[in-house]
Amino acid sequence: MSASTPLHELSIAEAGRRLRDGTLSSTMLTQHALARIASLDPLLHAFVLVTQERALADADRADRELKSGIDKGPMHGIPYALKDIYATAGIRTTCHSKLLIDNVPADDSVVEAKFKAGGAVLLGKLATHEFAIGGPSFDLPFPPARNPWNLDHFTGGSSSGSGAAVAASLVRTAMGSDTGGSIRGPAFYCGTVGLKPTYGLVSRRGVFPLSYTLDHCGPLTWTVEDTALTMQVIAGHDPLDPASANVPITDFSSDLGQDLAGLKLAYPRSFFATQDGISPEVVHSVDAAAEQITRLGAVVEEVSLPDFQLFNACGRVILAAEAYAIHEQDLLSRPLDYGRYAYQRMMAGATLSAADLTQALRLRRELSTAVNEGILGSYDAIITANGLTPAPRIDEFPVDVPPMSTLQTIPFNVTGNPVLAIPTGFSKSGLPLGMQIVGRAFDEPTVLRIGAAYEVASGWIAKRPSLELPIAV
Amino acid sequence: VGTRDDGDAALERELDMLMARVGAEVPADRKAGVIAGYKDIKRMAALLRQPRSAAAEPSNIYSLTPCLRRRPT
Numbered sequence: 328m329s330a331s332t333p334l335h336e337l338s339i340a341e342a343g344r345r346l347r348d349g350t351l352s353s354t355m356l357t358q359h360a361l362a363r364i365a366s367l368d369p370l371l372h373a374f375v376l377v378t379q380e381r382a383l384a385d386a387d388r389a390d391r392e393l394k395s396g397i398d399k400g401p402m403h404g405i406p407y408a409l410k411d412i413y414a415t416a417g418i419r420t421t422c423h424s425k426l427l428i429d430n431v432p433a434d435d436s437v438v439e440a441k442f443k444a445g446g447a448v449l450l451g452k453l454a455t456h457e458f459a460i461g462g463p464s465f466d467l468p469f470p471p472a473r474n475p476w477n478l479d480h481f482t483g484g485s486s487s488g489s490g491a492a493v494a495a496s497l498v499r500t501a502m503g504s505d506t507g508g509s510i511r512g513p514a515f516y517c518g519t520v521g522l523k524p525t526y527g528l529v530s531r532r533g534v535f536p537l538s539y540t541l542d543h544c545g546p547l548t549w550t551v552e553d554t555a556l557t558m559q560v561i562a563g564h565d566p567l568d569p570a571s572a573n574v575p576i577t578d579f580s581s582d583l584g585q586d587l588a589g590l591k592l593a594y595p596r597s598f599f600a601t602q603d604g605i606s607p608e609v610v611h612s613v614d615a616a617a618e619q620i621t622r623l624g625a626v627v628e629e630v631s632l633p634d635f636q637l638f639n640a641c642g643r644v645i646l647a648a649e650a651y652a653i654h655e656q657d658l659l660s661r662p663l664d665y666g667r668y669a670y671q672r673m674m675a676g677a678t679l680s681a682a683d684l685t686q687a688l689r690l691r692r693e694l695s696t697a698v699n700e701g702i703l704g705s706y707d708a709i710i711t712a713n714g715l716t717p718a719p720r721i722d723e724f725p726v727d728v729p730p731m732s733t734l735q736t737i738p739f740n741v742t743g744n745p746v747l748a749i750p751t752g753f754s755k756s757g758l759p760l761g762m763q764i765v766g767r768a769f770d771e772p773t774v775l776r777i778g779a780a781y782e783v784a785s786g787w788i789a790k791r792p793s794l795e796l797p798i799a800v
Numbered sequence: 801v802g803t804r805d806d807g808d809a810a811l812e813r814e815l816d817m818l819m820a821r822v823g824a825e826v827p828a829d830r831k832a833g834v835i836a837g838y839k840d841i842k843r844m845a846a847l848l849r850q851p852r853s854a855a856a857e858p859s860n861i862y863s864l865t866p867c868l869r870r871r872p873t
Contacts (some may be wrong), residue, residue, distance in 0.1 A: 640844035647841055659824055671833030674826065675841040680820045686848035690860030693850075728833040 335496040336791070339405050339553045342499070346393055346404045353393070353404030353709040357386035357448050360406045360790040364450065364497050367794060368632050370478060372470045375411050376419055377451040382406065385448040392446060401556040403446035408501045410486050411452040412459055413544075414533040415439050421468065422535050423455045426657060428468055436533025437568070438544055438561050440503060445560040450498055453488030459504055459537045460485060460650060461669035462729050463721050471721065474517055475792040476758055480718040483512035483734075488518035489547045494792055500548045500557045500608040501633050506537045507642055508736025511748035511763060512546050515734070516718035517748045518759030518792070520778065521547040522554045523736075525768045526743035527572030529558075530565035538649035539570070541642065541740040550788060551749070551779040555579035558771065574769055580774035588624035590707045590777065592617075595632040599712040599735050602635065606716045612760040613712045616781060620710065623780050627710070633697050638738035641694060644679060644687040645741075651676025668729045695742045699768070703744070705772055709765040712737060717758035736763065745771045747778045750787045811839055 334356060335344070347350035361379055368374050389404035409415065412422050414432035416439075421427045442449065454472040456462055463481055464472035472487040474480040475495040478762065482490045486503025490513025493501050503510040505523040514521025522545045529544040538543055546557040558579040565571040594617050600610045621627050650673050651658070654665075658677075662670055702709060717731040724730045739746045747764045754760060764781075766774035782788050815838045819826055826834050 338840035417841060636847060637850075640847040643842065643844050644848060655822075657824070662825070662830070664826055667830055667833065671830055671837055674819075674824065677822045677824060678815065678838050678841060679845065683848065685858060686845070689852060689856050690848050692858055693852070693856070727829075728836045775869045792870040 337362055338550050339401060339556045340498050340547075342403055342405060343403070347398070351543035351657065353386040353389040353448060354383065356404070357382050357406055357450070360450055360498060367495055367497060370794070371473050371475060371491045371495055371497075373454055373472045373488040373497060374408070374451045374610040375421065375423060375454050375488065377470045378449050380648050381418070382448050382450050386741050389448060389683060399444070399446035400560060401445075402442060402560045404448065405500070406448040406450045406498055407442055407451050407557075408450045408489070408492055409439060410501070410503050412455055412490050412504060412637060413439055415449070415452065417485040418452070420452065421455040422458045423467055423469055423574050424457045424666070424669070425468055427660070429539055432533070434533060435564050435742070439533065441561050441563070447560070453486070453492055453501055455487060456485035457666045457669040457725060458535065458654070459506060459592055460672050461666050463477065463487065463724060464666045470669045474718050475794055476718075478520060479720050479722065480758060481512070481721050483516035483718065485509040486513045486547065489513060490519060490521075493517065493519045493549055495794060496549070496791065497567060499553055500546050502655045503545060504534060504537070505543045505736070505740065506541045507646055507740055508732070510543070510547060511713055511736045511746060512715045512732075512734045514547050514748035515713040516759065518761070519547050519549060520551055520554050520750075521545065521748040522771070523739065523746045524558065524562065525572070527570050528562050528574070528625050528745075528769065528771070530563070530571050532565055532568040536653055538646040538743050540649065541646055542738065551747070551775055551782050552580065552583055554747070555583060555775050562728045567607060572769070577769075577772055579771055579775060582772040583779045585776055585780070586624045587620060587777060587780050590625040590773070591705070592620060592625050592627045592705040592777070593630040593702050593709045594627050595630050595709065595711055598635055600717070602715060604673045604715050604733060605712075606754070608717070608754045609647065609760055615711070616751040616762050617710060619782055619784055620777065623784055624776070628701055628706075629707070632702065632738075633694055635735065635765045637690065638694055641690045642737035642741045644683055644749050645691070647673070647676035648679050648684045648687075649676075662782050666799045676762065681778045691741055694738070698742045703767045707766070708777055711763050711765065713761040713763050717754045717756065717760060722727070739763070739765055744768060745774050749778045749782060752787060753786070753790070760766055810837060813839075
């Protein structure tokens, strides 16, 4: 950080230091963010609601508290934003859907309550695919978010606004959710960091479910350290979330800054490199990242995983069955209130049998064993591609039929492991590329350690999208 | 041996039956996408049928053994 670093490029740690040494106030930080949102969001559509009054009140409170010696932790006075499936008491929460357009929850989601308790500043609610499943749709109450690297391209989804907002430096940390790749997809396409934590590490209570056994809540940020700091605030056991894990909360920043000596990483190159339609740029980029990680001291060895199509079938069948069960009544009684893509995707669940779901759950155990005991029994982490191609153009998507995903993310929703998505460079067309770092259950510190070391060594973090601002902010 | 058109028509008939079973009236302008989704999920459901014994239970989905190896507290 230099004295000339623009306020919106300060990391959480850097902004936090300045908030505490008195050279910056939360109000200044928040006003700057609000002005940047006002200037850029008409192009990006990352926000479906900006909570300006709430943000300025939060910031003023944080300034008074910090001045009087009250320190609520790493997010105190730091702006954040939430995908619009996180319930916010007294603040509209729509799931980007006509069905919930007037929904104002009485209670906060657990994550929102934790941000509040940590003294953070809510900037607003972010665009998503409808109910976290639809697609970049134009038949919904709000337009789809746009990719800051090229506004004609897809952000990824379903945490589309989260990816766009972080990439455009509208906010440092934005919450997403990930059922089949909805944090890691936008992180990949928008060139940000994104963490899908271990299943059960972050409470899902108050977050509109898509698939009970595949849903994970986690942040998108610009830096790995900012992900670690956000996790410190939002992780923890919730006795009212049936899937919440009662495990001790670690120091997520504890291993940042270490080299990778002593670590052994598995690289299932054929898992992605042999798939139809993969971009050579993606393969080259992940190969180069694996070599960089070797130079940082880790041992990287090629391994084999079960066929991606097995993971995909397992995850998709479970997702379709659970999503249909959640939405069944509304899908049958008011189909036209759903956008086209969400309706079409979820109706697939109505065609499945009980035997289909049982077979998926049997396969799930086998795949989980193959990853957790077969690979992670011998290796500290796995590195693999995040998707097969860079972000496609939005106007390439078909109107009548939902687009097919080329993400490589769903295997680790099936297994529940923590996964960090991190940029690995850019395509010739200037769009971000990326990889996944997959860790053992509840071993986020190692995943973050590898990501942070690679982030520093690769230097991709220094490149940001150049957005033409209608007014200078 | 049926033609591709026969296969598509059969698939649509299957879907119509399944939709009737759950009581769904699929809007006409959305049917193409629902058929595409059905075709895809049917292909994936077939992939789930792998050789396995009757003892292969769908339990203990998450194995904590590897993580317990690492971090002594």
